[in-house]
Amino acid sequence: MSMKRIPLAGVIGSPIAHSRSPRLFAHWLATYEIAGHYIPMDIAPDALESALRGMFDLGFVGLNVTIPHKERVLEIADHSTDRARLIGAANTLVFQEDGTIHADNTDGYGFTENLRQGAPDWAPDSGPAAVFGAGGAARAVLASLLDAGVPEIRLTNRTRERAEHLAAEFGDAVKVHDWVQGGNIIEDCATVVNTSSLGMTGKPEFRVPLDGLTPNMVVTDLVYTPLQTRLLREAEEAGCTVVDGLGMLLHQAVPGFERWFGLRPEIDEATRAAVLA
Numbered sequence: 001m002s003m004k005r006i007p008l009a010g011v012i013g014s015p016i017a018h019s020r021s022p023r024l025f026a027h028w029l030a031t032y033e034i035a036g037h038y039i040p041m042d043i044a045p046d047a048l049e050s051a052l053r054g055m056f057d058l059g060f061v062g063l064n065v066t067i068p069h070k071e072r073v074l075e076i077a078d079h080s081t082d083r084a085r086l087i088g089a090a091n092t093l094v095f096q097e098d099g100t101i102h103a104d105n106t107d108g109y110g111f112t113e114n115l116r117q118g119a120p121d122w123a124p125d126s127g128p129a130a131v132f133g134a135g136g137a138a139r140a141v142l143a144s145l146l147d148a149g150v151p152e153i154r155l156t157n158r159t160r161e162r163a164e165h166l167a168a169e170f171g172d173a174v175k176v177h178d179w180v181q182g183g184n185i186i187e188d189c190a191t192v193v194n195t196s197s198l199g200m201t202g203k204p205e206f207r208v209p210l211d212g213l214t215p216n217m218v219v220t221d222l223v224y225t226p227l228q229t230r231l232l233r234e235a236e237e238a239g240c241t242v243v244d245g246l247g248m249l250l251h252q253a254v255p256g257f258e259r260w261f262g263l264r265p266e267i268d269e270a271t272r273a274a275v276l277a
Contacts, residue, residue: 187212
């Protein structure tokens, strides 16, 4: 009799040791008693294409992709989704039966699902959104906010040029503001999002003045180390609905797990605890 191969998946980046994804996937594999493995792999940029092309033969069914490979894997993939192309980056690869590589981006899905779960009353169309940062995560956030019906996005980044470049790709609904205006652009927003690394352990603090926060706002921070950033702490004190960044990491992983291992995992307190352990 022929034994079915044990499915392998993993996350690729450089560096990769800090990734929480292996804890998350190990928790789900154990919880659902699935024979499978999920492995962190540090792959140098110049070895990326040859590594990807060899994975199918090793028994890999798919991969998560993180910095600095998200843009490059989109070029290497044989097929990609519209949303991955719109965002200009992929975070989820599926190896098809014939060995071809299919690329998708689930960051936007993870962002929106996290907001809807953490802020059930969130009404994206009720006012503008203020978005801080213009890196890779910002692209997925802009795409999802526009998709959810946000009428106007006020985008700001420490280097204005990066924000201008990003805004040009998303059209008139995205307006760029100088970083020093950060405190002002929050006023009368329905949604406030930090996509930058500011406020993360080991990074500079998020120093934007936050006295414009009011109780009707939904505030989320993509940083989840620490879980409660200064932005979320002050937003909570101002009576806002706050959603931490860990949920986005969890939700963006769901579609990949389902495609690779054939089961849609639940996100519960045990899942959060396993990732934070």
